[in-house]
Amino acid sequence: MIFGSLGDILIKLSLGMYIYSIIAISIGIKYQDLKFIYSGRLASYFGTFLLLLSTITLVLGFVNHDYSIQYVADHSSNTMPFIYTWIAFYSGNEGSLLFICTSLSILLFLFIQDKKLNDNSINFSHLFILLFQVFLIISTSILANPFTEAPNIVQDGQGINPLLLHFGMFVHPPVQMLGLTAVVIPFSIAIGSLCAKNENLNINSLRIWALATWIILTIGLALGSWWAYTILGWGGYWAWDPVENSSLMPWLLMTAFIHSIMVQKKRNMFKGWNLFLIIFAFFMAQMGMFINRGGPVPSVHSFGSSSLGWTFLLFMFVSTIFSFIFFIYRYRSLVSVNYVQSVLSRESLILVQNVLFLSVAIITLMGTIYPVFTKSIEDEQIYVGREFYDLVNAPILLLIMIILSIAPFVPWKNSNISSYINKKIIIFVIAVLLAVLNSWIISGHYWVTISFVVLYFSSIQILIEFYKILKTSFNKFKNLPNTLFKFLNILYSNLSRYGGIISHTGILLVMLGIAGTSFMGIEKDFALKPGQSGTLKNYQFTYLKTDITQKSDHTNIKAIMQIDKNGKSLGEYTTSKSYYPRFDMNSTKAGILNFGLEDFYFSQSVISDDNSAVFEVKINPLVSLIWTGAFVVVVGALISVIPVYKKKDKVKVK
Amino acid sequence: MLNLLGLFIIIIMVIVILLPFNDNFWNYINKNKKRIKTPLNDYSDFELDLNSIITDYQSGVLNDKEFDEHVNSFQEIINKSSIDKNARLRIEQLLKEVN
Amino acid sequence: MKNQENIFYNRMNNYFIYLFIIVISLAGCFYNVDNDLTHNEIRLLNLEKQIKCPICPAETISESNTKVSKDLKNFIKLKIDEGWSDDKIKSFLTSKYGKEILATPQKKGSNLFLWIIPIIVLIFGVFIYWSLYRTIRFRTKGEQN
Numbered sequence: 001m002i003f004g005s006l007g008d009i010l011i012k013l014s015l016g017m018y019i020y021s022i023i024a025i026s027i028g029i030k031y032q033d034l035k036f037i038y039s040g041r042l043a044s045y046f047g048t049f050l051l052l053l054s055t056i057t058l059v060l061g062f063v064n065h066d067y068s069i070q071y072v073a074d075h076s077s078n079t080m081p082f083i084y085t086w087i088a089f090y091s092g093n094e095g096s097l098l099f100i101c102t103s104l105s106i107l108l109f110l111f112i113q114d115k116k117l118n119d120n121s122i123n124f125s126h127l128f129i130l131l132f133q134v135f136l137i138i139s140t141s142i143l144a145n146p147f148t149e150a151p152n153i154v155q156d157g158q159g160i161n162p163l164l165l166h167f168g169m170f171v172h173p174p175v176q177m178l179g180l181t182a183v184v185i186p187f188s189i190a191i192g193s194l195c196a197k198n199e200n201l202n203i204n205s206l207r208i209w210a211l212a213t214w215i216i217l218t219i220g221l222a223l224g225s226w227w228a229y230t231i232l233g234w235g236g237y238w239a240w241d242p243v244e245n246s247s248l249m250p251w252l253l254m255t256a257f258i259h260s261i262m263v264q265k266k267r268n269m270f271k272g273w274n275l276f277l278i279i280f281a282f283f284m285a286q287m288g289m290f291i292n293r294g295g296p297v298p299s300v301h302s303f304g305s306s307s308l309g310w311t312f313l314l315f316m317f318v319s320t321i322f323s324f325i326f327f328i329y330r331y332r333s334l335v336s337v338n339y340v341q342s343v344l345s346r347e348s349l350i351l352v353q354n355v356l357f358l359s360v361a362i363i364t365l366m367g368t369i370y371p372v373f374t375k376s377i378e379d380e381q382i383y384v385g386r387e388f389y390d391l392v393n394a395p396i397l398l399l400i401m402i403i404l405s406i407a408p409f410v411p412w413k414n415s416n417i418s419s420y421i422n423k424k425i426i427i428f429v430i431a432v433l434l435a436v437l438n439s440w441i442i443s444g445h446y447w448v449t450i451s452f453v454v455l456y457f458s459s460i461q462i463l464i465e466f467y468k469i470l471k472t473s474f475n476k477f478k479n480l481p482n483t484l485f486k487f488l489n490i491l492y493s494n495l496s497r498y499g500g501i502i503s504h505t506g507i508l509l510v511m512l513g514i515a516g517t518s519f520m521g522i523e524k525d526f527a528l529k530p531g532q533s534g535t536l537k538n539y540q541f542t543y544l545k546t547d548i549t550q551k552s553d554h555t556n557i558k559a560i561m562q563i564d565k566n567g568k569s570l571g572e573y574t575t576s577k578s579y580y581p582r583f584d585m586n587s588t589k590a591g592i593l594n595f596g597l598e599d600f601y602f603s604q605s606v607i608s609d610d611n612s613a614v615f616e617v618k619i620n621p622l623v624s625l626i627w628t629g630a631f632v633v634v635v636g637a638l639i640s641v642i643p644v645y646k647k648k649d650k651v652k653v654k
Numbered sequence: 655m656l657n658l659l660g661l662f663i664i665i666i667m668v669i670v671i672l673l674p675f676n677d678n679f680w681n682y683i684n685k686n687k688k689r690i691k692t693p694l695n696d697y698s699d700f701e702l703d704l705n706s707i708i709t710d711y712q713s714g715v716l717n718d719k720e721f722d723e724h725v726n727s728f729q730e731i732i733n734k735s736s737i738d739k740n741a742r743l744r745i746e747q748l749l750k751e752v753n
Numbered sequence: 754m755k756n757q758e759n760i761f762y763n764r765m766n767n768y769f770i771y772l773f774i775i776v777i778s779l780a781g782c783f784y785n786v787d788n789d790l791t792h793n794e795i796r797l798l799n800l801e802k803q804i805k806c807p808i809c810p811a812e813t814i815s816e817s818n819t820k821v822s823k824d825l826k827n828f829i830k831l832k833i834d835e836g837w838s839d840d841k842i843k844s845f846l847t848s849k850y851g852k853e854i855l856a857t858p859q860k861k862g863s864n865l866f867l868w869i870i871p872i873i874v875l876i877f878g879v880f881i882y883w884s885l886y887r888t889i890r891f892r893t894k895g896e897q898n
Contacts, residue, residue: 005656006659009660010663013660013663013667017667020671034674038674039671039673039674040671042670042674043667046667046670046671050663234816234817234818236816239816266705266706340886351886355881355882356878359875359877363874366867367867367870370867374864380853381853382852382853382864383811383853383856384858385802385803385856387803387856387857388857409715411715411716411720412706412707412710413703413706465714490712494709494712497713524794588818603818605818605820614823616818
């Protein structure tokens with residue numbers, strides 16, 4: 001069939017378009033010729049169109065089981081569920097690269113919409129995005145082409161990795177890849193404005209794209225941990241695996257970045273620092289793509305290619321070094337007049353938060369690449385397990401949480417420490433009392449108590465804030481509809497703040513979920529014969545039987561448990577394990593019962609011939625707060641991103 | 655067949671990227687031109703100062719007493735400094751609204 | 754005079770309040786849980802996180818559900834019940850499988866470097882904050898005059 005050659009041609013044509021685009025934009029900038037700029041933009045639009053078509057042909061190749069394409073044969077089969085053929089294209093190295101190229105082209109399309117032609121900072125930014133795009137397309141087309149022809153056409157393909165046959169496959173990989181790719185946009189905006197000698201780094205555009213990138217990365221992370229929780233069978237959601245770390249590190253840096261650009265916008269400071277952060281964030285995002293496909297660090301889910309990884313590494317170092325050189329060269333234009341005046345000011349606290357996030361990112365990076373060093377120097381394969389990261393990163397994250405509960409309620413510029421303490425002492429006392437009360441009821445570990453203190457301290461401040469606004473609105477109008485209107489008006493006048501506060505609340509929920517599962521969680525293995533029972537805390541469970549069903553490409557072993565809580569029957573629940581002989585791999589589906597604030601989690605491991613089985617039973621308190629919290633975080637961020645049109649803003653200065 | 659398709663796409667590509675070099679194209683574009691947002695963030699640093707004081711007060715981070723203190727010290731500073739005339743006008747306007 | 758005395762007493766009152774709060778919160782903190790797991794079971798959970806699954810690319814026996822991991826878990830459970838200490842168990846496993854069996858790098862030898870990294874990073878972090886705070890202050894003070 002023609003899908004293969006058509007897809008290949010389309011990629012190469014898009015490459016031609018983008019190269020032309022680079023040339024046209026460069027000429028346009030140099031000679032200030034708007035015709036060339038516009039032509040270059042049209043070429044970019046066309047490139048998006050071509051890459052989309054190319055991706056569609058690949059998808060159609062999968063859906064039609066076109067095994068004349070080697071990649072389709074490697075990652076699908078006749079027996080795989082039909083719906084998965086639509087997304088299998090991004091399950092492997094080559095296809096995911098094509099996905100990344102296409103996502104970048106769509107982001108580029110959105111970026112240049114509605115932008116003035118003579119705005120050189122936009123044009124320079126466009127140029128840098130194009131350079132990255134061209135690099136990606138050349139890598140795909142030459143080193144990892146998904147449309148390579150199969151030397152001989154097989155009857156049936158290899159099939160998709162069984163661990164990927166899960167709802168998470170539909171959402172996590174595309175969002176995650178989109179997020180990592182999207183980091184190049186704020187990076188290019190910053191570097192592009194620097195090239196165009198735009199002093200404020202195009203702050204409005206930079207802020208919106210940084211937030212958009214951050215939102216996508218957050219969703220990707222949340223989906224990934226949720227997926228790991230339901231599919232991997234050990235009852236946890238984060239193992240500090242190298243690939244997990246590689247998606248966390250850009251997120252950490254982008255989180256620092258979205259706060260420090262707020263300082264830039266409000267106080268015109270930290271421009272140099274921002275530039276440093278975004279260069280580092282882009283470095284981390286590329287590191288993420290490298291670890292994902294490079295292979296020097298063994299991981300549960302790397303694609304495992306070889307030469308491609310090193311190409312990415314090379315581009316990463318070249319782009320970072322050039323950016324830093326350019327940054328140093330233009331540094332003087334970034335220095336600002338304002339300065340951090342006092343330790344207890346919002347700028348100062350944000351700077352501390354930035355440093356803390358940076359520390360977590362660097363420590364995680366060191367831990368992730370440490371095995372590579374020991375392998376090359378001492379030829380030992382060291383494994384850095386999650387205990388290291390948990391021990392070292394947790395205190396820093398707690399410090400960040402404490403800052404989170406203080407900074408939004410501290411003024412800009414400067415503030416008096418003793419007056420701050422005097423104002424907040426009552427709130428702190430109430431928070432501590434509530435947290436202690438909680439600990440006595442839920443029986444918590446001291447980490448949980450501390451987290452509760454921070455949560456209550458922050459929530460009370462947030463509630464007071466909203467209450468004050470409500471009171472002012474009511475005092476002005478004294479009737480309900482107008483009050484509501486005025487309340488919403490005040491919120492609308494400062495959407496970025498209130499959106500941020502909502503996001504912070506979400507983060508607090510996530511942290512509480514993490515504290516709960518880490519410090520109040522209980523886990524135990526039970527070896528049971530059919531008919532035998534076990535007890536864990538207030539749950540009683542009886543292993544009833546095992547059903548073994550043979551499907552066409554896998555064997556499904558399903559264990560059925562009767563579960564009771566506090567003596568009352570909850571019904572029968574199952575956990576299953578599917579063995580795929582072709583992959584010699586097991587995919588587990590754990591039984592998860594959710595009770596609002598607690599999860600009862602059980603999965604089976606070994607089943608012997610006499611049907612006796614070993615069950616891993618785990619009680620995860622507060623784990624659903626993690627998913628709920630992530631959702632709240634995204635909602636809050638979306639609220640702050642909504643553009644606000646104020647009449648005052650139409651006045652142009654200088 | 656594939657070659658023809660490829661050729662067809664290339665022809666369209668060339669037409670598209672050569673469009674901006676035709677003057678009629680610009681007439682057509684300008685007729686349907688949408689209003690492009692004019693972003694601006696060229697406030698002087700002193701205006702940023704005043705703005706942050708006002709937002710802090712409105713969001714309850716500063717109470718009445720602190721707000722007055724901050725505004726007074728701000729007024730002292732700008733009376734001593736030289737500011738661009740337009741900026742000074744805007745600042746005076748804001749201060750009037752605030753009081 | 755009287756005013757100053759008042760301020761002093763206010764300050765002292767504040768400090769006593771802070772002290773009182775810290776004491777109360779610590780008291781609440783020490784109300785401990787974990788009556789649901791025996792001491793040995795807790796030791797088992799901690800040790801599981803420290804032993805790597807020998808045949809998996811990147812998992813500890815706590816996360817892996819391969820048979821090898823389960824066997825190792827049972828072995829450790831047995832030895833804990835027999836009275837072996839954590840170190841004895843770990844050195845036995847190391848002698849049998851090599852150093853690669855340890856998931857958390859030891860705090861000695863060349864791996865000490867890994868544990869020092871966080872300290873270096875935090876010191877570096879303080880330095881970054883301090884330098885950004887100070888240099889900008891000095892420079893702009895100069896410019897304003």
